Amino acid sequence: MKGTNVLKGAGIGLALLLAANTQARTAELGAKDEPIKLAMLEWTGAHVSTRIAGQLLEKIGYKVEYVTAGNFPQFSGLADGSLSASVEIWLNNVGDIYPKVLAEKKIEDIGKLDLETREGWIYPKFMEKVCPGLPDWTALTKPECVQALSTPETAPNGRFLDYPADWGSRAATILADNNMPYTAVPAGSEGALVAELESAEAAKSPLVMMFWGPHYALAENDVGWIKMPPCKEQGNEHCITPPDVDKIVWSGFGAKWPAAYAFLKAFKMDATEQQKMMLAVDKDGKDLDAVVKEWVDKNEPAWKPWVDAAKG
Known part of the structure; x- marks a missing residue:
């Protein structure tokens, strides 16, 4: 009987360990039952980037909603948390509100999308x-x-x-x-x-x-x-240079969805691949979600490191 009690104790210990691991994984995902709201901007390239990010976030275990947003108005939504993230921000065209809410730390820039522009x-x-x-x-x-x-x-x-x-x-x-x-x-x-x-x-x-x-x-x-005229004044309004494209999140994103935060920091977009998908959607009339799913299904080596980053 003593041996049986030891086995029972070991079984209970194993169950507690498994439960703890499950809770740790749940905690890493954070608020997985609350949808991550991704900004859907006006241009097809942003649609492609956003849907790839969204489909992969769903693979990780999150709920995702896509919210139509204007290029400048999105920053108000990101600042107040009604939008969670925007994955393709062209920094040459962000208006006056972006630097303001960034300085106020209501939004966070989480790095380059690495999109060649x-x-x-x-x-x-x-x-x-x-x-x-x-x-x-x-x-x-x-x-x-x-x-x-x-x-x-x-x-x-x-x-x-x-x-x-x-x-x-x-x-x-x-x-x-x-x-x-x-x-x-x-x-x-x-x-x-x-x-x-x-x-x-x-x-x-x-x-x-x-x-x-x-x-x-x-x-x-x-x-x-066109080889552009010289800049009369240095600054965003007076010069055109190949723009950086960054990923922006609501300031509370990392605390609320830790694994999603790690994923989006790692997430990248190749311009050639994006352009192929844009052609399929805009010129060939294919469904955006279907085009993105096909890319995701065929390109696990490309996106697996991003998902692995979310697992820690």
Whole structure:
């Protein structure tokens, strides 16, 4: 009987140990029954990055919600915790609220997404015949180039196709800084930007526009990147440089969801892979979740280190 009691005691000890390990794992996940709310921004690249992060967070054991958010308004949501995280923040276009709430420690920058980026002014390559001297920016100031780009709404200025108004942009400031005879006209949406680029290419109609990469449209249209004018003043509003892309979380994120925090710090996005998925969604009309799931299913070696980081 004494031996039986010893075995019982050992069994109880083992059960307690297993329970403790389970509790430790639960504690590491944190508030796993409360959804992590990820910001879904306007552009497809951000949709891809966010859905990959979301599907992998679900694999770890979390609930995830996707919340449509504007590029500037998202920072209010991150500051008050109504949004949990945003995984693709282009730091060249964050408005005035981002530095304010970052300084107040209401949000936390958890590092680079490692997305290789480009941003600036582009044109369809045939424009080099319309505006001799391109890609140098001074070619745009020549009268024949301004006239070719002029429209009834901008005459006598040329028309510069800018980002949608709610994205924010530096183009109008840079045009003014350099006394360039152009009027920046906001596009209605990302889709409108791409449609104009494709239309200009097809009809050989003059176009200069603000754009960025990675983007599927760059794989399907022959474009040049303008060598930008010099910065009149150093600063975000007056210069365009390849932007850093970071991951931002609500300040209480790490304490509430420790494993998710470790995962998002490790999470990266390859520009070439993202662009392939963007092409599948935007051009081929495939379902975003299905495209992302296919990538996740086929690329465990890429994402396993991120998930392992969450396990500690």
